[in-house]
Amino acid sequence: MELEDVFRAHQQAVFAYFLRVVGNRQDAEELTQETFVRACSAALRFRGDSSVTTWLFGIARRVLLEASRAGLFERSPELHEVASTGEDVEARMDLERALASLAVIDREALVMVDMLGFEPIDAAGVIGVTPEAMRVRLHRARGRLREAYGR
Amino acid sequence: MSDESPLDLRTLADIESPEVVREALRTFRRRLWTRYVWIGLAIVFAGVAFVVGARPSDLREEMEDANLRVFPESVWRLDDASVALVEVADLGDTMGLHFVALPDPGTPDLALMVEGAVDALMPSRYDLYSEVLRSRDITVTVGPSRCRPGCEEQETLVLDLRELGVPENLWRST
Numbered sequence: 001m002e003l004e005d006v007f008r009a010h011q012q013a014v015f016a017y018f019l020r021v022v023g024n025r026q027d028a029e030e031l032t033q034e035t036f037v038r039a040c041s042a043a044l045r046f047r048g049d050s051s052v053t054t055w056l057f058g059i060a061r062r063v064l065l066e067a068s069r070a071g072l073f074e075r076s077p078e079l080h081e082v083a084s085t086g087e088d089v090e091a092r093m094d095l096e097r098a099l100a101s102l103a104v105i106d107r108e109a110l111v112m113v114d115m116l117g118f119e120p121i122d123a124a125g126v127i128g129v130t131p132e133a134m135r136v137r138l139h140r141a142r143g144r145l146r147e148a149y150g151r
Numbered sequence: 152m153s154d155e156s157p158l159d160l161r162t163l164a165d166i167e168s169p170e171v172v173r174e175a176l177r178t179f180r181r182r183l184w185t186r187y188v189w190i191g192l193a194i195v196f197a198g199v200a201f202v203v204g205a206r207p208s209d210l211r212e213e214m215e216d217a218n219l220r221v222f223p224e225s226v227w228r229l230d231d232a233s234v235a236l237v238e239v240a241d242l243g244d245t246m247g248l249h250f251v252a253l254p255d256p257g258t259p260d261l262a263l264m265v266e267g268a269v270d271a272l273m274p275s276r277y278d279l280y281s282e283v284l285r286s287r288d289i290t291v292t293v294g295p296s297r298c299r300p301g302c303e304e305q306e307t308l309v310l311d312l313r314e315l316g317v318p319e320n321l322w323r324s325t
Contacts, residue, residue, distance in 0.1 A: 007172045015168035029169050036175035037182065092162050099163065115160040142157045149158060 003043055007036050010056050013116055017060060020111045023100050031067055035060045057126045098148035106141035113138055210272040210280045214240035214247040223315040229306055231258040234293055239317050242282060246322060250279045259295040266290035285324040287312050
């Protein structure tokens with residue numbers, strides 16, 4: 001499989017990760033692109049110890065960290081439309097608002113596990129915390145989301 | 152921990168993603184190219200710096216790098232100063248001469264002038280490096296630094312390099 005095909009297969013998930021964590025479409029697009037640029041350099045060093053998805057999200061998270069140091073999260077998040085699937089759009093907008101109202105640390109845990117489907121242990125590896133800490137973080141984040149959604 | 156099932160966030164992943172992969176690959180190639188250019192420039196600059204650094208920057212370094220150098224250590228005593236020729240170096244068509252002039256305590260600084268000098272360097276008030284055409288006889292004028300050319304306080308020394316033991320292949324013209 002060509003590198004470009006691998007990237008293309010993960011493009012949507014990486015973009016969704018950034019969009020939901022950062023809350024800004026333009027920033028998410030730039031961060032996604034930067035992730036793949038760095039992945040090009042890192043590809044030669046990739047030994048297959050983890051899945052390609054975990055490896056790519058590890059790079060994405062480093063890109064996010066650097067961007068946050070550069071003041072990325074000082075900008076206010078914006079709400080964006082979800083692709084229409086005929087479901088209750090209003091309910092999803094509420095969910096989106098509830099997620100956007102959480103702290104970045106909570107959003108990230110929820111986005112990785114509950115939105116993108118990472119196993120908590122893999123998400124812990126990407127974020128750089130122990131599996132136990134990840135479980136606690138996830139539990140608290142889910143509670144806060146439910147609370148924000150119920151308001 | 153509660154067993155309450157989490158809210159289903161999977162629908163929030165259903166987002167249309169912009170096409171960034173192609174641009175990312177282009178950016179990667181551009182950065183790689185830029186990096187190579189910078190590395191190339193750094194190598195060129197390092198090479199230039201090495202060549203420039205290896206070349207003598209002044210007469211003193213040129214004399215230090217000369218293939219043939221002799222150290223006559225000849226000293227002349229004047230009224231209130233001592234003058235020494237400490238080094239003669241082969242500079243190709245010319246010779247490099249290094250004089251040291253030490254005025255006695257309480258006397259003014261000295262000025263040394265070598266007749267026919269094509270280049271000169273005074274790194275300190277006591278040192279004079281002078282480049283002259285090859286010649287057996289060297290005429291040196293010594294006087295107080297305030298002295299204008301031709302003033303009465305100046306003394307003239309005529310040095311015979313052969314008598315000072317400087318090899319002939321250093322002072323005979325090629």
